[in-house]
Amino acid sequence: MTGPLANWPVQDFLKRTGARVPIIQAPMAGAGGVALAAAAIRGGAVGSLPCAMLTADQVREQVAQVRAQSDGPLNLNFFCHHLGDPPDETAWRALLQPFYDKEGVGPPETPPPLRTPFDAAMCAAVEEMRPEIVSFHFGLPDPALLDRIRRSGAIVLGNATTFAEARWLMGKVDMVIAQGFEAGGHAGHFLAGHRPVGTMALTRQIVREYDAILEPVIAAGGIGDAVGIAAALQLDAGAVQLGTAYLHSAEATISAAHRAALGEESVVTNLFSGGLARGIRNALIDAIGPVHPAAPRFPYASAALTELRRVAEADGRGDYSPLWAGQAAALGRPARGEPPEGAQALTERLASEAFALLGETP
Template sequence: MLGQAKQRAQTFCDDYGLDLPILMAPMAGACPPALAAAVMKAGGMGACGALLMAPDAIAQWAADVRTTQAGPFQLNLWVPDPKPARDRAHETRVADFLAQWGPRPTEISAGLPVSFADQCDALIEARPAVISSIMGIFPPEVVAQLKAQGIRWFATATTVAEALAAEEAGADAIVAQGSEAGGHRGAFEAQNAAAQTIGLVSLVAAICDAVKVPVIATGGIADARGALAALVLGASAVQIGTALLRTPEAAIPAAWADAIGRARPEDTAVTRAFSGRLGRSLRTDYVTAAEAADAPDPLPYPLQRSATGPMRAAGTQDNDIARLQAWAGQSAALAQAAPAEDVVRNLWAEVKAALG
């Protein structure tokens, strides 16, 4: 098994021009160019979550990374959800509840700052090694453009059925996202996310058995033990996110970084309270209050994201963990307050030694 794991990892590295099979998770809002460049300098793949970025910002991010460090990186985009139904009375109840935690939202919007089509064009124009999807499958016309430009497509999947659908649609690799992962759950259908929270051990093995393309494991991997286990289970590479959030290059608010370092697995929670889409965060005071029986149900995405915007901004400004959107995976306590290049290099050195 160890020999097979080593060969899979080496083949993946050869295919993508990597020194080691470690990918940075494309964390929207927490993927500055400096962090991606540090991961790339270590020999891994950098990443950017472009969900909220306009085309010029996408182009600038890619240019900044390339100026700093040569190497492959991925750009990630959400596949849009259907337009949500509006319930103005319920939106008022949510606004009243949020007023206890920060400025009361004065306008709740169902729109995002830029169109999906424009973002897709900008991602392709940036010519990354990889464009990855989450929350669904790219439309056929986008997949055709990726293939024509020689850009690989990594599709995030949270179930075997999603992985098979992505492979059938032309994905070059599957990112198997276990339920331990911090941040948003990548379920294709929002209403299924809570019912399909599959742990990484079961998910990776099942997806590897089901598909023919390489599988990248993500979710709860923050040290060599987790990475080695994923490779032995059949993954060709691993993707890490929370493990990088305490690095100086991530530059997240200190209260968030400090809380990650103290968090046990049970100190995280899956919640819709920040965006309306299910995601795993630290169990902050706000998250606990939002789960209370007398709290209003979160609005659907992206209405809830719009509604919590003032609170989240105030939390960031005040470095207040109670109001921050503090995403974190279940292995958060393993994250090290060390340079990102060292985190990645040291993690792989331990895995490589174990592989022999």
Template structure:
């Protein structure tokens, strides 16, 4: 390959191509991380949906297969307060679906949980010493962040507004992920829960680049070499790509998700809070159409998903979160290594 026009992220993270395989809690596997690493990108392992032991097992597998830099991603949200009345109203709203699908409405509601970054997770970072640690929903408390930095890890986090980017730089981020509204999965917003603050990548990216001095990584709606070139033109030093990797054989997605990714139109994604309680972009399905993609009845993150579990077991396509970004129609059925190399080679050819 030739030389990239901006090598700050390559130098900072110790990678060969300025592509970060997004840490998707739905879809990412150790095999995907390993293959992305081998292709010269930064492979990213999401921790939010894993137990501590599951995370250790995943990182052991990755470290045994590759000595290249890896990223481990954590959520750092505030756990919700107890609100039994709201939980009951939410389940009551879902009762007609329970009756229709034959799910047991009177059974105890399953627990949907996502642990924020805490001491136990930090101990895993200290044990495995990943070269990069990234966060979603801001940053953890100062003492935990200092422990992460003491391992030598570079710290990244997502900004969905210029204000969030400035805040992240001021609080110690080594690089910032500018997350446009096109991106799939959970929005990274943390300074405000107002969705009116959320803007597209092409408006957000150059403003973030102008507002901070650390390198900026572009995320949202990038699915081919043209998107990478455009991101570099707007000042990005690298890109983070998620949905394109959900088409790879290394992705762990359900049959319903696999089908939706390959048949939904680009206009058929929306931000929704129904599945977890926080806004996230996914492919529109029955629940989103009938309850409205954003519904104030949904309990606070991450509790909304519990009452949906019995419904998902009966109808995966209609009641599960089919996360996807807006560029899904750019997806190709390529393996992770081949996809990463193709993206890098085609983008570099256009840039040089």
């Protein structure tokens, strides 16, 4: 870079990660995977694989597939929640009974796989596959496992939704993701519950604290176009993490109903997993409200919805599905009649437009 960004935190991010542009494609289970990550990497970004719903062998397989399709920095993302004993779902299933009756189904006979926390088996897979970056949601894993990740050579990212969480992460991770309440999907809070802060305010607070130790901060949430990227970089973020913007791409694996709804009102809800997450309103949210105390804690609430989701999605409906999306979803919507943009082209275009706004020559 030869323009203003040459002396900004962006440069540090690019040097440390090997990315060509200051963008991380957010890991989004159910919405992205190998094709999306590989395309983002080809566009110069950090590509990400969501691993919380994969087995260790599936992680190995998907990493190999991304490596075969692209050459650049790959991030593996894991959750650090605590499962505990299964909760009593009696009240939750009773609340859902009218929907079971309407759709002619019931709770699943065999519970589907749950999102699982990072463990020794996953750590061994990381050590074997050696991704450039490993990121964690809902805090960090056991210190012994974290030490092993560090010894593998991976850059470690931690997610903070408040300044207190960022302060807790400092010294334990290499970079902090400042996740504002505008972000789609699960809020990664882990210290004192969900205390939402906007992306720009949170990013700037963390940057000021991090100035003393020269660590790039990654802004995430509500950034859906080049203007948003440029604004975050002007706040001295080293990069942005984009999730919802990539939902519009051709490689996103979301349903037609989900894609059609992008840009409609999003709310924070606990109905689909038990954890607070931002998604688009649908029939279930409208019927019982976005947050309900009967929903079992994360990640157990999702099991009782399995059959409801199956029959509705087969009918082209997203009535019981998590339609995760951030508040800036409308910004990336293609023009009427235009096909979805490929993730590589999307990455290159957003970076080029953001650089131009900042007077930068890549």
